Amino acid sequence: MNELQVPEGQLTFDAEGNDDPNSPWYSRRAHVPGGVSGVTLGRGYDLGNFSQKFVEAGLEKAGIDPGPWRGAFGLKGQEAANWLKVNKPGLPEITRAQQRELFIMTYAGLKADVVRISNKADVLQVYGATNFDTLDRRILDIVVDLRYRGDYSGATRKRVQPCMVRNDVAGMAEVIRDREFWRNVPEDRFRRRVDFIESGSAPQAMPVQAAARQPRKHVVEPGESLDKLSARFQVSIDAIVNANRDKLKTWGSVQGFNAGEEIQIP
Structure with a gap:
């Protein structure tokens, strides 16, 4: 398998970096693209996006130890750039296979x-x-x-x-x-x-419609928070909430679903 080829989105994959270690756009080292981006791995996996559990689950799925990266979770813009400047010397490069999985x-x-x-x-x-x-x-x-x-x-x-x-x-x-x-x-x-x-x-x-994840039914388990649902199904919290607004409950400052409620996972 050519690990620089992806099943879909080759235009985007090629545009988001290269595999030349001497290039400023070498993508297998952590980088901050600029603006409001966070610390990014590979061709667009932004550690500043989504919840900590969601990002961590994605790294684990790609075979990457989340440990060295946890300090970057949720950071954006200058905060992300500052973290990377301090921590970059000790951070590992990801492999081509890991980069491919993160992109997919x-x-x-x-x-x-x-x-x-x-x-x-x-x-x-x-x-x-x-x-x-x-x-x-x-x-x-x-x-x-x-x-x-x-x-x-x-x-x-x-x-x-x-x-x-x-x-x-x-x-x-x-x-x-x-x-x-x-x-x-x-x-x-x-x-x-x-x-x-x-x-x-x-x-x-x-x-x-067939290639993308099809909506699935799921019965909420006791103690299953939005963060846990997001990490379990690799779907953003916003997507889960938007698909089930009629069933969403609020307890003080916390939102979620009643245990036993059947929801849609987009």
């Missing part, structure tokens, strides 16, 4: 988020429904890459979403080629997106 988990979560956003009532009302079972893979991969870098917003959806709804590759290519519209996107990322959407074909894969 991260990409699946963001792809599911694109589906979630597209199916929100306000988005459906304005743009109509996207058929993800037949959506061209080039369009899907581009939109997930937009989400990955933070470029899939209410403002950009005004031009992106209609192309998704129409499954319009030519229309999406026209949007992606508009340099003025994407003026805040780095040149390398911009060129990669243009080259990708203009390519004649994209790798085939099972439909996104």
Whole structure:
């Protein structure tokens, strides 16, 4: 197996770093991409995102000892950069296999988020429904890459979403080629997106609805908090809450579900 090839999202994987130890974009060493990012492993696994239990469970799933990284959990921006500056000399590099596994988990979560956003009532009302079972893979991969870098917003959806709804590759290519519209996107990322959407074909894969995690029913166990559910199923707390708002309970400052309640895991 080529550990620098991923089952989906190769555009994003290649754009998020390289495997040259002498390059400033070498991704198997911990780094802070900038802005409000946290300490990041591999091609986009941000230790500042989600709950501590969620991040720790993801590291363990990829075969990474969480111990050296715990101090970075939840840190963002300058706090993350300061932590990395102090601790970097003692931190291990991750392997290619570990990097690949972290990316697969991260990409699946963001792809599911694109589906979630597209199916929100306000988005459906304005743009109509996207058929993800037949959506061209080039369009899907581009939109997930937009989400990955933070470029899939209410403002950009005004031009992106209609192309998704129409499954319009030519229309999406026209949007992606508009340099003025994407003026805040780095040149390398911009060129990669243009080259990708203009390519004649994209790798085939099972439909996104089948490839993404399907909603599952789960009966809440005694003592099973939102943090524990998030870590157990590798789904963000926000996603669990949004899928079960009618069953969510509040006890003082704590939210969760009654033991024995059947909920949906997105």
